[in-house]
Amino acid sequence: MVSYIGIQPNEVxxxxxxxxxxxxxxxxxxxxxxxxxxxxxxIPNIQVRTNGFA
Incomplete structure (x- = not known):
């Protein structure tokens, strides 16, 4: 379920x-x-990731 939500495009x-x-x-x-x-x-380079999908 989490992986499915994580691959959905975001909307603004x-x-x-x-x-x-x-x-x-x-x-x-x-x-x-x-x-x-x-x-x-x-986009800026990500220096640290403490939580997240990808």
């Missing part, structure tokens, strides 16, 4: 003045707390 949406990111470790952020958004070509 905005509703009720919040940014929602779905997934196993999904999050909700109030839009008024977001101060900067960047589009980057690569």
């Amino acid at each position: 949406s905005i509703s009720d003045n919040r940014l929602y990111i779905s997934g196993f470790y999904g999050v909700k952020w109030p839009l008024d707390e977001i101060t900067k958004v960047e589009l980057v070509d690569t």
Whole structure:
């Protein structure tokens, strides 16, 4: 079951003045707390992983 959830694509949406990111470790952020958004070509290298699927 966990592996099935882990391979599902995450979804990003905005509703009720919040940014929602779905997934196993999904999050909700109030839009008024977001101060900067960047589009980057690569993601940062992961230095330490204490928990997670992949």
